[in-house]
Amino acid sequence: xxxxxLLPAIKSAMNPSIIFYDTEVVNIIKQLHKSRREIWKLxxxxxxxxxxxxxxxxxxxxxxx
Numbered sequence: 001x002x003x004x005x006l007l008p009a010i011k012s013a014m015n016p017s018i019i020f021y022d023t024e025v026v027n028i029i030k031q032l033h034k035s036r037r038e039i040w041k042l043x044x045x046x047x048x049x050x051x052x053x054x055x056x057x058x059x060x061x062x063x064x065x
Contacts, residue, residue: 010025 007022007025010029011022014020
């Protein structure tokens with residue numbers, strides 16, 4: 001859950017002409033966190049795949065000799 005001190009700081013930084021509920025701000029923050037986490041997980045997974053493919057390539061070259 002969003003820190004109770006964080007929400008007023010976010011609201012004060014936003015444009016005062018925009019009308020919104022606290023729950024809307026909290027949901028947006030949660031969505032941003034979720035999407036960034038998913039991107040991070042995908043990058044980690046891609047790095048592991050690349051390492052595995054390099055290892056596979058080296059092993060197959062050793063087998064050819």
